[in-house]
Amino acid sequence: MDSLISSQMVENAGSTARDFCMLERNLLSHLKLALLLSLLSSSVLLRARLVPDPSDKPSELSGATGIAVASLQFVAALAAIVAGVYEYYSGYQDIRRMHAFLVAVKSHLALISVVAAVVFLTCIIVLAER
Template identity: 70%
Template sequence: MNSMIPRPEMIRNTGSTARDFCMLERNLLSHIKLALLLSLLSSSVLLRARLVPSDNPSELSGTIGYVVASLQFAAALAAIFAGAWEYYYGYWDLRNMHAFLVATKPHLGIMGVVSSVVLLTCIIVLTQS
């Protein structure tokens, strides 16, 4: 009965293995934090919330507000996906003792799209106010 339970493999802590694993976890948590911030920004655009109250209604109302909020929420999901992608492949490279200092190309592309959404949101907010 006990022979059917898989035993976890121990990875020897040689060189920078522990530091590299902590780097992978920290990067995943950074991606999750970015996704939470983007989803919060998306919700604030949909709810027309402002940090400083004003007499004028929110500038991002109507169709533009829905489009910007949808783009931000999609970017939040993409950030979570990119973080999970990087963590998964970095973990397997770590287990197989492959070098993984170079970011994977899909991760770089996805984060480039997320950065473009953030820049586009800044431009839209600046031009609408």
């Protein structure tokens, strides 16, 4: 455990600094996606609209459907955070060991595919409810 916590100098050879910045950007992108998904989840639960509907017809999701969609989005937000942190630490370990990490980890791709499927499913449900 001490080897993970202790700081160690890594030689800046080739593209090490650029690769580390790429890992940080990817982690921040995952966190931004998780924040947007949790915001969308909250807006579905609260039946809030960012753009008001000019017609008086209510266009919110029904109670049970809204709770299911909001729950899926929140789980997808948590999965995006887990995928981002996992990718960051596995890439950081590869940088410290001087391994090439151009091939993405398969579990990261699987988690992000689930998140993308939830986003696509949400779009279909919202369009079907209109």
